Amino acid sequence: MAKRFSTIRYAEAMSQYIPYGKQDINQADIDAVIEVLRSDWITQGPAIEKFEKIVAEYCGVKYAVAVSSATAALHIACLASGLGIGDILWTSPNTFVASANCGLYCGAKVDFVDIDTNTYNLSIDELEHKLVRAEQEGCLPKVLVPVHFAGQCCEMERIAALSHQYDFKVIEDASHAIGGKYLGKSIGNCEFSDITVLSFHPVKIITTGEGGMLLTNQDDLYQKLIRLRSHGITRTSDLMQEESHGSWYYQQLELGFNYRITDIQAALGASQMQRLDEFVERRNFLAQRYHQLLQDLPITLPWQHPDTESSWHLYVIRLKLEKINKTHRQVFEGLRQTGIGVNLHYIPVHTQPYYQQLGFKAGNFPEAERYYQEAISIPIYYGLTEPAQDQVVTLLKQTILCN
Numbered sequence: 001m002a003k004r005f006s007t008i009r010y011a012e013a014m015s016q017y018i019p020y021g022k023q024d025i026n027q028a029d030i031d032a033v034i035e036v037l038r039s040d041w042i043t044q045g046p047a048i049e050k051f052e053k054i055v056a057e058y059c060g061v062k063y064a065v066a067v068s069s070a071t072a073a074l075h076i077a078c079l080a081s082g083l084g085i086g087d088i089l090w091t092s093p094n095t096f097v098a099s100a101n102c103g104l105y106c107g108a109k110v111d112f113v114d115i116d117t118n119t120y121n122l123s124i125d126e127l128e129h130k131l132v133r134a135e136q137e138g139c140l141p142k143v144l145v146p147v148h149f150a151g152q153c154c155e156m157e158r159i160a161a162l163s164h165q166y167d168f169k170v171i172e173d174a175s176h177a178i179g180g181k182y183l184g185k186s187i188g189n190c191e192f193s194d195i196t197v198l199s200f201h202p203v204k205i206i207t208t209g210e211g212g213m214l215l216t217n218q219d220d221l222y223q224k225l226i227r228l229r230s231h232g233i234t235r236t237s238d239l240m241q242e243e244s245h246g247s248w249y250y251q252q253l254e255l256g257f258n259y260r261i262t263d264i265q266a267a268l269g270a271s272q273m274q275r276l277d278e279f280v281e282r283r284n285f286l287a288q289r290y291h292q293l294l295q296d297l298p299i300t301l302p303w304q305h306p307d308t309e310s311s312w313h314l315y316v317i318r319l320k321l322e323k324i325n326k327t328h329r330q331v332f333e334g335l336r337q338t339g340i341g342v343n344l345h346y347i348p349v350h351t352q353p354y355y356q357q358l359g360f361k362a363g364n365f366p367e368a369e370r371y372y373q374e375a376i377s378i379p380i381y382y383g384l385t386e387p388a389q390d391q392v393v394t395l396l397k398q399t400i401l402c403n
Helices: 002-015 027-037 046-059 070-080 098-105 124-137 156-166 219-229 263-273 276-294 328-337 353-357 366-372 386-401
Strands: 063-067 088-091 109-112 143-145 169-173 195-199 212-216 315-319 375-378
Touching: 027 263, 046 063, 046 212, 046 263, 063 070, 063 219, 070 098, 070 169, 070 195, 070 212, 070 219, 088 098, 098 109, 098 143, 124 156, 156 169, 212 219, 276 315, 276 386, 328 375, 328 386
Parallel strands: 088 109, 088 143, 143 169, 169 195
Antiparallel strands: 063 212, 195 212, 315 375
C-alpha cells in the first residue's frame, strides 16, 4: 500500500511539474518564424544580419556574429584569438564543460581558477595569485575565459587590468548574462574584453532554439570570425590572394567550420529580443521575491556584487548542511519527487573523468568543490507565476525542515 501511495503521489507531483528554466514563446515569435518559412530565405538570408544588428545595438558593441551554438562561438573565439598547440587557456571550474573544452579543441592546455565564495564567479584574487606564479614558472595563459555565472558579470575591470599586465586575451562567456549590466552598461559591450559569447539555448534569457553569438569591437577579429563560421571562406575581394574570377568566386583562406545559424532561428531571436528587458525585469522580480520568502531558511541566498545587475538566468541556493538533518542528495531528490525540477549548476569541470585523465584531481579547486556539495538551482523563468513560486518555496521548506 505504501508503495502504491508513493507512486500516486509522484504521478500527481509530475502533473504539476515546475522546471528550473523554460522558454517563453508568444504569437509574435511564431509569426516571425512563419514569415521566414514563407520567404525565399530559410538558411542564410537577411534575418541573420537583422538579428546580429539588434543584439549589437542592444549590447553597445560594434560587431556581432551569430552561430549555431555558444559552444561553436567559444571554439572560433579561441581560434580567432590565436589559441593553438602549446598555448594555455584558463577558465572557471564552475561552468559547463564547453567553457574549457573550447581550449582543447584548439590543441591548447586547459587550467582553472577557483571561484569567489560570494559570487561563484572566477575569483580575481585567486587569478592574480595564479598569474604571479605562472609568470615565475613561464606558463602564463594566452586566453582567459571568465564565466558570468547565473547572469552576474565577473569583475571585468580588474580582469582587463591583469590582461594588460600579463598579456592574455579575454573571452567573456556571457552565456547566462544577456540583459545584465556591469558598471551600468550592458554586458557584451566588450569594453574590458576582446570577445563576448552569448547563448540562446531554450533555458537561457532569450532563445533561438539552439544558437549563440560572438560580440567584438575589433575589425580583424570580426573578419576572422565571419570566415571561421563558414568553412574559412570569403567572398570579399580585398581579402583574396588573387583577383576574383567573377561574381560566383570565393576563396578558402583557412580551415573553418559549418557553424552557421539559420534565418529561421535568427527570426525567432530577433523577435525574442523585443522582450529581453521584460524577461529580465520579471526574473529580477522573482529573484527579489525569493530573497524575501527564503530568508529564514538554513540556506545561503545568492549575493550580488554592487557593480553588477544580474539577468538572473539561475537562482542558486546553498544548503547549510550542518543545520539540516538531510544530505544534499536527499534534499535535491526530495524536491524532484515533489515535482520541482531543480538542477545543479555545475559539477566542477576538473572532477569530470575526462579531465581527471588529463591530470586534475579532487582537491585542486576546493571552493568550487565545496560549492558543488551544497548548491541547488531552483526554478526561475519568465513564465513562473507567483502561485507556482509559492509552491516551490513551500515544498522547499517542507523538504529541508521535515525529518
